[in-house]
Amino acid sequence: xxxxxxxxxxxxxxxxxxxxxxxxxxxxxxxxxxxxxxxxxxxxxxxxxxxxxxxxxxxxxxxxxxxxxxxxxxxxxxxxxxxxxxxxxxxxxxxxxxxxxxxxxxxxxxxxxxxxxxxxxxxxxxxxxxxxxxxxxxxxxxxxxxxxxxxxxxxxxxxxxxxxxxxxxxxxxxxxxxxxxxxxxxxxxxxxxxxxxxxxxxxxxxxxxxxxxxxxxxxxxxxxxxxxxxxxxxxxxxxxxxxxxxxxxxxxxxxxxxxxxxxxxxxxxxxxxxxxxxxxxxxxxxxxxxxxxxxxxxxxxxxxxxxxxxxxxxxxxxxxxxxxxxxxxxxxxxxxxxxxxxxxxxxxxxxxx
Amino acid sequence: xxxxxxxxxxxxxxxxxxxxxxxxxxxxxxxxxxxxxxxxxxxxxxxxxxxxxxxxxxxxxxxxxxxxxxxxxxxxxxxxxxxxxxxxxxxxxxxxxxxxxxxxxxxxxxxxxxxxxxxxxxxxxxxxxxxxxxxxxxxxxxxxxxxxxxxxxxxxxxxxxxxxxxxxxxxxxxxxxxxxxxxxxxxxxxxxxxxxxxxxxxxxxxxxxxxxxxxxxxxxxxxxxxxxxxxxxxxxxxxxxxxxxxxxxxxxxxxxxxxxxxxxxxxxxxxxxxxxxxxxxxxxxxxxxxxxxxxxxxxxxxxxxxxxxxxxxxxxxxxxxxxxxxxxxxxxxxxxxxxxxxxxxxxxxxxxxxxxxxxxxxxxxxxxxxxxxxxxxxxxxxxxxxxxxxxxxxxxxxxxxxxxxxxxxxxxxxxxxxxxxxxxxxxxxxxxxxxxxxxxxxxxxxxxxxxxxxxxxxxxxxxxxxxxxxxxxxxxxxxxxxxxxxxxxxxxxxxxxxx
Numbered sequence: 016x017x018x019x020x021x022x023x024x025x026x027x028x029x030x031x032x033x034x035x036x037x038x039x040x041x042x043x044x045x046x047x048x049x050x051x052x053x054x055x056x057x058x059x060x061x062x063x064x065x066x067x068x069x070x071x072x073x074x075x076x077x078x079x080x081x082x083x084x085x086x087x088x089x090x091x092x093x094x095x096x097x098x099x100x101x102x103x104x105x106x107x108x109x110x111x112x113x114x115x116x117x118x119x120x121x122x123x124x125x126x127x128x129x130x131x132x133x134x135x136x137x138x139x140x141x142x143x144x145x146x147x148x149x150x151x152x153x154x155x156x157x158x159x160x161x162x163x164x165x166x167x168x169x170x171x172x173x174x175x176x177x178x179x180x181x182x183x184x185x186x187x188x189x190x191x192x193x194x195x196x197x198x199x200x201x202x203x204x205x206x207x208x209x210x211x212x213x214x215x216x217x218x219x220x221x222x223x224x225x226x227x228x229x230x231x232x233x234x235x236x237x238x239x240x241x242x243x244x245x246x247x248x249x250x251x252x253x254x255x256x257x258x259x260x261x262x263x264x265x266x267x268x269x270x271x272x273x274x275x276x277x278x279x280x281x282x283x284x285x286x287x288x289x290x291x292x293x294x295x296x297x298x299x300x301x302x303x304x305x306x307x308x309x310x311x312x313x314x315x316x317x318x319x320x321x322x323x324x325x326x327x328x329x330x331x332x333x334x335x336x337x338x339x340x341x342x343x344x345x346x347x348x349x350x351x352x353x354x355x356x357x358x359x360x361x362x363x364x365x366x367x368x
Numbered sequence: 369x370x371x372x373x374x375x376x377x378x379x380x381x382x383x384x385x386x387x388x389x390x391x392x393x394x395x396x397x398x399x400x401x402x403x404x405x406x407x408x409x410x411x412x413x414x415x416x417x418x419x420x421x422x423x424x425x426x427x428x429x430x431x432x433x434x435x436x437x438x439x440x441x442x443x444x445x446x447x448x449x450x451x452x453x454x455x456x457x458x459x460x461x462x463x464x465x466x467x468x469x470x471x472x473x474x475x476x477x478x479x480x481x482x483x484x485x486x487x488x489x490x491x492x493x494x495x496x497x498x499x500x501x502x503x504x505x506x507x508x509x510x511x512x513x514x515x516x517x518x519x520x521x522x523x524x525x526x527x528x529x530x531x532x533x534x535x536x537x538x539x540x541x542x543x544x545x546x547x548x549x550x551x552x553x554x555x556x557x558x559x560x561x562x563x564x565x566x567x568x569x570x571x572x573x574x575x576x577x578x579x580x581x582x583x584x585x586x587x588x589x590x591x592x593x594x595x596x597x598x599x600x601x602x603x604x605x606x607x608x609x610x611x612x613x614x615x616x617x618x619x620x621x622x623x624x625x626x627x628x629x630x631x632x633x634x635x636x637x638x639x640x641x642x643x644x645x646x647x648x649x650x651x652x653x654x655x656x657x658x659x660x661x662x663x664x665x666x667x668x669x670x671x672x673x674x675x676x677x678x679x680x681x682x683x684x685x686x687x688x689x690x691x692x693x694x695x696x697x698x699x700x701x702x703x704x705x706x707x708x709x710x711x712x713x714x715x716x717x718x719x720x721x722x723x724x725x726x727x728x729x730x731x732x733x734x735x736x737x738x739x740x741x742x743x744x745x746x747x748x749x750x751x752x753x754x755x756x757x758x759x760x761x762x763x764x765x766x767x768x769x770x771x772x773x774x775x776x777x778x779x780x781x782x783x784x785x786x787x788x789x790x791x792x793x794x795x796x797x798x799x800x801x802x803x804x805x806x807x808x809x810x811x812x813x814x815x816x817x818x819x820x821x822x823x824x825x826x827x828x829x830x831x832x833x834x835x836x837x838x839x840x841x842x843x844x845x846x847x848x849x850x851x852x853x854x855x856x857x858x859x860x861x862x863x864x865x866x867x
Binding site: 073074075076077078098121127128131132134135144146148150151152154155156157158159160161162163164165167168170171172175176187188189191210213214215216218235236237238239242278279280281282296299300320321322324335336337338341342345346348349351352353364365 | 487488530531533538542545560564568569572573576580581620623666671672727728793794795800801805809813820823824827828840
């Protein structure tokens with residue numbers, strides 16, 4: 016356990032119980048690195064950063080349990096030291112990014128289509144509920160089907176279903192070899208190649224296209240990576256590209272127009288979008304810089320079987336893709352089950368939830 | 369404590385007039401296949417947990433989703449409980465019928481609707497068998513990764529309901545990791561899509577919540593699964609050990625070397641001998657434990673990893689390390705493991721298969737605990753272990769024809785699960801809670817946690833008509849169960865009145 020480890024769960028529980036008694040909404044926050052996502056929340060600040068530290072980590076079990084306020088950099092450093100990693104390579108969006116924020120936002124980096132998402136690596140959680148109880152779900156084991164899976168449900172719920180205080184995550188060894196390359200082929204051709212490679216055991220772990228060239232990362236054993244590198248060709252690429260893509264630091268992201276994220280099915284062909292686009296996840300995630308209105312962008316995403324979320328604060332009143340009526344009803348019922356008084360980040364995702 | 373539905377502790381069920389319901393179903397759904405005579409209902413009185421049987425009120429065998437929709441609407445209006453069932457291979461009694469409920473058999477929905485090799489997905493009806501998906505994808509060199517040992521018979525709808533696993537979970541994940549989208553019908557007969565064709569979907573991750581919810585939140589009507597490229601090669605190493613502790617440590621050493629095997633299985637001496645007698649896999653029958661380690665992927669990597677793992681196994685004290693020399697031997701090595709259950713069935717009139725998970729480091733202590741319990745209860749226990757992911761399958765050997773042996777086996781099984789919980793594990797890794805482990809849920813979760821589970825259930829099914837009594841015990845059941853299982857002199861659920 017690290018020197019700065021601190022268990023503040025009792026204080027957090029106190030603050031939640033006071034908020035429940037006063038019927039006062041809470042704005043749950045770590046460092047605020049992802050505060051720009053979603054809708055603004057009115058409420059008393061519940062600062063998670065005092066509740067921090069790695070609770071247990073045994074590399075041979077491939078499991079780490081960590082408090083929500085722990086800086087993501089601290090967790091990643093501990094894993095790195097043991098030769099392991101968070102395979103979903105979550106974006107930080109700020110130096111102080113916390114583990115709790117990573118789970119709440121549920122965002123994954125370039126490896127996601129091959130490794131799985133943040134939620135895929137969640138094994139267990141501790142949560143303060145809207146009943147004012149500090150409960151434990153899931154566990155520290157790979158396989159566990161006892162009870163409903165409330166831990167994975169927490170991923171991407173933006174704090175609307177409870178206060179996540181601790182999470183147990185599956186981790187994996189870092190790949191033995193990693194190499195990145197740039198291949199100058201147009202988008203149509205790149206998507207065809209990606210569909211072809213996707214059906215073969217080619218060790219791709221990241222694939223992006225910026226309109227000019229295809230960027231690829233290969234990861235695995237020496238034999239497979241070297242063979243694929245030789246077969247695919249292209250020029251060497253600075254691996255820093257993937258961090259810049261994940262953290263939205265590439266020149267593309269400097270465009271002043273609002274940023275949209277389109278999540279589309281695998282193998283969706285090139286789509287004409289009203290603005291500049293950058294492809295990640297082999298095309299399953301497309302970033303768009305556009306002044307077009309939300310309806311236009313969502314209609315295009317819907318047309319090809321996907322959905323769209325706005326990543327620029329204030330650009331639209333409902334940054335999350337709106338839900339169909341029955342779906343929204345079940346969201347509200349679920350929220351009411353876990354947070355009957357509606358005090359946890361009310362309206363962060365949807366005004367009704 | 370009996371696990372059959374007991375209204376006294378599990379809650380009152382609605383009283384249903386069978387003749388009236390049958391007449392109404394026949395009128396509203398004239399082309400629906402309905403079984404109602406007792407001789408026709410008999411084959412459906414249990415699932416894979418055959419020690420427990422209940423004759424359902426009616427069995428329906430729909431062939432069109434519209435029939436299910438109408439049926440659910442009618443049952444919702446009339447307050448009739450509905451238990452969904454796929455192939456009925458589940459081992460935890462998740463599809464155990466109710467005397468006052470309809471058994472909704474989804475097995476006739478057996479069409480593969482679409483295989484898209486470039487999109488790497490398959491869209492199938494819920495009654496499609498697990499293995500049939502991989503067979504349909506095989507021409508494209510693709511497959512569906514989760515492979516529960518019942519994969520030849522079990523259906524994908526049931527896999528979703530139970531979050532089924534298999535022997536390759538450590539590397540390839542459980543059902544929940546291999547789904548894109550599930551179409552469901554709610555208790556009210558309303559259609560809803562969870563997940564999407566993309567890698568994520570807006571709102572809460574209801575697909576994750578729904579996976580493994582044991583038919584309590586809705587009925588699966590269609591499943592879109594991810595397909596993966598078949599690994600180029602797979603090789604299997606067999607290592608023998610003179611103690612289970614050494615074998616357990618070797619597993620940790622393989623992981624520490626940065627290698628994630630496709631499959632990593634352990635068997636103890638009793639299982640080894642039973643499997644060898646049955647399959648003649650070439651197992652070393654004198655070994656206290658064997659490890660089977662499958663490495664899969666691109667040929668060059670697999671070759672390197674085999675050399676690394678062999679070295680690790682030898683350093684860990686393996687008395688023998690063998691690489692399957694060809695595909696035939698590889699298949700034989702696996703056949704021994706995959707047939708361990710029926711092999712044990714040959715050396716005992718009956719056996720009871722458990723499904724606890726533990727942090728791997730706790731293995732030596734847990735095996736010792738199991739050995740002590742085995743002695744105390746006078747019943748042999750063979751251990752088969754998904755060593756990579758900590759999922760144990762102790763097989764308790766007993767003879768149901770001997771008065772009291774089944775009860776003893778169940779009590780022993782319950783103790784083993786409680787031992788798993790004590791060391792930080794779970795009462796079920798992949799078989800589900802169903803009715804089988806309904807009492808042990810009281811050991812793993814406290815009253816507040818169980819109360820929250822009931823609230824989640826009520827958010828989807830306020831009248832509690834979908835598979836009542838499964839998965840989550842009532843607090844009254846726990847109070848009663850706790851009275852028989854007092855830990856450290858403390859009564860669990862002290863706030864509840866006792867019966």
